[in-house]
Amino acid sequence: MSTTTPTPVPTSTSAPGAHDAPSAARPAYPPIPFARVVSVELRKMFDTRSGLWLLASIGFLSLLATAAVIAFAPDSELTYETFASAVGIPMSVVLPVIAILSVTSEWSQRTGLATFTFVPQRGRVISAKLVCAVAVGVVSIAVAAAVGALGNLVGSAIAGVDATWDVSVTELGLIVLANVLGLLVGFMLGVLLRSSPAAIVAYFVYGFVLAGLTALLAASQPWFADLQPWVDFNFSQTSLYDGVPSAEQWAQLGTSGLLWLVLPLAVGLRMVVRSEVK
Amino acid sequence: MITVEHLTRTYGSHTAVDDVSFTARPGRVTGFLGPNGAGKSTTMRVLVGLTPATSGTATVHGVRFRDLPNPGREVGVLLDASAQHAGRTGREVLTIAQRTLGLPADRVDAMLERVSLTRTEADRRVRNYSLGMRQRLGIAVALIGEPASLVLDEPANGLDPAGIRWMRDLLREYADGGGTVLLSSHLLHEIEVVADDIVVIGGGRIVASGTKAELLAGSGTVVRTRDLAALGAALAAAGVEAHPLDGGYRVDADAEQVGRVALAAGVALSELRAADGAGLEEMFLELTAETQREGVAA
Numbered sequence: 001m002s003t004t005t006p007t008p009v010p011t012s013t014s015a016p017g018a019h020d021a022p023s024a025a026r027p028a029y030p031p032i033p034f035a036r037v038v039s040v041e042l043r044k045m046f047d048t049r050s051g052l053w054l055l056a057s058i059g060f061l062s063l064l065a066t067a068a069v070i071a072f073a074p075d076s077e078l079t080y081e082t083f084a085s086a087v088g089i090p091m092s093v094v095l096p097v098i099a100i101l102s103v104t105s106e107w108s109q110r111t112g113l114a115t116f117t118f119v120p121q122r123g124r125v126i127s128a129k130l131v132c133a134v135a136v137g138v139v140s141i142a143v144a145a146a147v148g149a150l151g152n153l154v155g156s157a158i159a160g161v162d163a164t165w166d167v168s169v170t171e172l173g174l175i176v177l178a179n180v181l182g183l184l185v186g187f188m189l190g191v192l193l194r195s196s197p198a199a200i201v202a203y204f205v206y207g208f209v210l211a212g213l214t215a216l217l218a219a220s221q222p223w224f225a226d227l228q229p230w231v232d233f234n235f236s237q238t239s240l241y242d243g244v245p246s247a248e249q250w251a252q253l254g255t256s257g258l259l260w261l262v263l264p265l266a267v268g269l270r271m272v273v274r275s276e277v278k
Numbered sequence: 279m280i281t282v283e284h285l286t287r288t289y290g291s292h293t294a295v296d297d298v299s300f301t302a303r304p305g306r307v308t309g310f311l312g313p314n315g316a317g318k319s320t321t322m323r324v325l326v327g328l329t330p331a332t333s334g335t336a337t338v339h340g341v342r343f344r345d346l347p348n349p350g351r352e353v354g355v356l357l358d359a360s361a362q363h364a365g366r367t368g369r370e371v372l373t374i375a376q377r378t379l380g381l382p383a384d385r386v387d388a389m390l391e392r393v394s395l396t397r398t399e400a401d402r403r404v405r406n407y408s409l410g411m412r413q414r415l416g417i418a419v420a421l422i423g424e425p426a427s428l429v430l431d432e433p434a435n436g437l438d439p440a441g442i443r444w445m446r447d448l449l450r451e452y453a454d455g456g457g458t459v460l461l462s463s464h465l466l467h468e469i470e471v472v473a474d475d476i477v478v479i480g481g482g483r484i485v486a487s488g489t490k491a492e493l494l495a496g497s498g499t500v501v502r503t504r505d506l507a508a509l510g511a512a513l514a515a516a517g518v519e520a521h522p523l524d525g526g527y528r529v530d531a532d533a534e535q536v537g538r539v540a541l542a543a544g545v546a547l548s549e550l551r552a553a554d555g556a557g558l559e560e561m562f563l564e565l566t567a568e569t570q571r572e573g574v575a576a
Contacts, residue, residue, distance in 0.1 A: 031347035032378065040378050047374075048365035049403075110361035113328065114371075114419065117355045118378045120327040120344035277328040 037119055037128040044111075045102050045132055054098055055136070061090035062144040066151030070158065078155045079164035083148035084175065091144055091179050096186025096207075099133040100199040103190030112277045122273050130187060137183040141176050170244060178240040181257070182207070185233070188261055192268035194275075206260075207234065233260035279304055280325065280427055280460050285334035287320050294320045296482040297334070302460040302475070304426070307453045309473030309490075310462040311562065317482040318462040319357065322431050325460075326355050338427055350379040354420030354428045359412035359436070364405035368395060368415045371404065372422060379423045389418040394444070409436025417448070427458040434468050446472045466562045478562060494553075499533045501540070502526030502549035512543035528553055 045051050065086040073082055103126070106112035119125050156163035167175075185206065189199040211234040218225040218235075229236050229249070233256040239249040280302040287295040295317040302308035312318050323329040325336040327344040338346065338353050346352050362371055372386045390400050393414040404412065413436055420428060428449070434442050449472055453459050463469050469476060476493050478486040486493060502525045503509045513520040513529060516539045520527040526549065529536050533550055540547050 029346075029348040029351045030380075032380065036378065036380060040374055043377070044374065047370050048363060050365055105363065109363040109365075110358070111363050113357055113361040114375070116328060117326050117357075118350045118375065120346075120349060274330065276323070276330070278323075 032119060034124060034128065037124055038131050041102070041125070041128040042132045042135070045098070045136060051101070054094065054101070055140070058091065058094050058140045059143060059147070061094065062087040062147040065090060066147055066155075070151060070155040073155075075159045075161055078152070078159055078161060079166045080149065080152045081166045083151045083155070084145065084167050084172070087144040087148040087151075088175060088179070091141060092182050092207075095137050095140060095179060095183040096189075096203050097200060098136060099183045099187040100190040100203060101196060102129050102133050103187060104194055104196040104199055107194040107277075108196045110278075116277050123269065126191060126269060126272060133183060133187050134180060137180050138176060141179050145172060145175075174240045174244070178237050181233075181237055181240075181261070184261055184265075188265040188268060191272055192264050194272070210234065230255045231259055233257055279340070279458055280308075280336075280338050280429070281340070282321065282325065282336045283334055285321060285324060285336055286332045287317075287324055287329065288332045293482050295324065298479065298482070298484055299334075300477045300484060300487055302427075302458050304458045305453055305456050306474040307449055307459040307461060307472050308475045308477060309469030310460060310477050310479065311466060311469045312462075312464065312479035314464050316464075316479045318464075318479055319431055321479070322357060322429055322460075322462060326353065326357070326429060328357070348379060348423075350375065350423040350425070352423075352425050352427065354423065354425040354430075356413075356416040356420045356429070356433055357431045359409065359416040359433075362404045362412065362415070365403055367401050367403050368407065368411070369400040371415060372400075372418055375419045375422050381422060385422055389422050392421060393418040410438060410441050413437055413441070413445075417445070426456070428452060428460065430459070430461045432462055432464070434463060434465070442468070466559050498528055498530045498553050499536050500526060500528055500549065500551055500553045501533075501536050501547060503540070503545055503547050505545050508543060509540060509545045509547075512539050512545060 046055065066083055069078070069083055069086045106115055106125075115125055116122055152163050152165070186199070186203050189202045189206070193199045193202060211232075214224075214228060214232045214235060218228045218232075229239075229252040233253075236249070236252040236256040239245040239253070245253065282301070283299050285295055285298045286293065298317070298321055300308070300310075310318050310321070320329060321336075324331045325338070325343060326349075327342075336343070338349075343349055343353065349355075366374075369386060369390070372389055373383075376383065376385050390397070395411065395414055395418070399407075399411060404415070407415065413433055417430075417433065420430065430449075434445055437445060449459050449461060453474070461469070461473065470490070473490055475489050476487065477484060478493075500523065501509070502523070506526070510520060510522075510527065513527065513536070516535075518529055518531040518535065518539070520529045533552055537547070537550055540550075
């Protein structure tokens with residue numbers, strides 16, 4: 001095929017003259033729609049072995065957590081809440097990592113060179129990635145919740161007790177929200193740091209080390225104990241697991257989220273748009 | 279048509295690209311020649327919007343790259359063949375390009391065939407590709423949108439001699455079909471055999487530009503003799519500039535004038551001819567000597 005003549009000049013039905021002078025009569029190409037950017041970014045989350053395994057791991061880990069509850073939990077603990085918490089733990093680790101990698105791989109694998117050449121408006125690419133990460137997060141949580149529900153049925157049947165459904169739809173919705181917020185923190189760190197290892201380490205420092213430190217500080221310093229719910233995003237999110245948050249708790253989620261999610265994401269986006277892609 | 283005007287890019291106090299202006303025209307291959315670190319890649323990255331310019335402009339068909347509605351349909355870009363996700367297959371890399379640009383699915387197979395990647399190779403992951411295969415894949419990605427212009431940074435790197443010949447023919451056909459090709463290389467020979475126009479960059483500045491014929495014409499005369507010292511003195515006395523070669527000089531004067539100088543000085547010549555392609559090489563080395571790490575090692 002390499003002997004055939006290439007067609008370097010765009011073939012356009014509307015501008016046949018373009019064949020003679022491509023620079024003079026430029027055919028008008030329609031802009032790339034946002035939905036197309038989203039669909040391509042979604043594909044890119046699944047089309048590598050690592051991406052696929054990461055997503056598959058959500059299913060495996062949910063099954064594993066469910067099986068562990070059935071095997072080890074006493075009969076009295078065989079309630080949907082137990083299953084939901086068990087499958088929620090791997091979620092809270094894997095989802096942020098998926099969100100991080102969806103952003104950072106453009107830099108660590110250097111695919112950004114092609115991505116941002118095809119779509120120079122980098123904000124559109126990052127927005128598309130955000131849509132995909134949240135969508136994948138919500139679907140994953142739904143799958144995990146279903147696996148947990150199945151576990152509850154099977155576990156109760158094995159134990160010979162009636163299945164206990166002690167998690168309301170509202171509570172389930174709040175758990176989804178909490179997991180999506182965790183995923184967004186991962187996404188933010190990916191945008192801010194643009195490096196897979198740095199962002200993953202930062203996420204675990206934020207999620208585990210920092211949460212422990214602020215708890216320690218709050219225990220020893222009364223002034224911080226009062227302030228903590230307003231400025232500690234980890235802490236204010238715990239209210240999502242204890243029934244419906246009060247108006248004050250929503251406000252605390254808002255202020256701490258502004259501090260730990262919205263502001264750094266805005267800074268990160270600014271850096272992404274202005275930085276050099278090498 | 280690619281137009282770069284007064285483009286400057288600084289990093290702190292270092293000026294990587296310094297007031298660079300040139301034009302790559304339709305139907306011609308424009309060679310962008312310079313030693314490593316001369317500013318070729320930075321210029322190309324600014325051109326396609328990956329690096330912001332400190333000042334100056336770069337346009338494609340009169341439009342800034344980032345303002346093109348679907349840039350992949352108008353400019354084919356290959357800046358670094360290694361910049362691909364190692365875990366994707368070659369076919370997948372092309373499929374992503376095909377989908378982003380909104381092209382029919384059969385373009386993927388057409389492009390694989392165009393760059394001579396077999397089905398088996400296309401289904402292997404990029405981490406298992408040789409640099410030459412990555413270059414072919416990168417060319418396929420650049421060509422998939424049938425753009426009117428191509429911007430290629432060192433596309434011949436890693437290709438075997440047959441691959442280099444293939445690349446050269448492809449670019450020639452492309453330009454002959456009316457396309458604009460901007461091609462960079464640090465290898466003079468690569469540029470010399472394929473380019474119609476040459477832009478030479480050194481230390482971030484354009485040091486020479488013109489058609490290949492113009493640049494070759496300016497490369498003077500090669501003269502050789504056993505009596506180097508006498509010839510050198512005579513040339514200096516005649517006021518023509520002479521640059522030492524092994525066993526002779528390259529002189530910025532035509533052969534007749536050099537012959538007269540030698541005759542008057544009574545120096546017997548062993549060779550006297552207009553400088554050929556090698557002259558361009560000397561010019562390239564000379565023009566970029568200050569910025570080249572090796573100095574005037576050649």
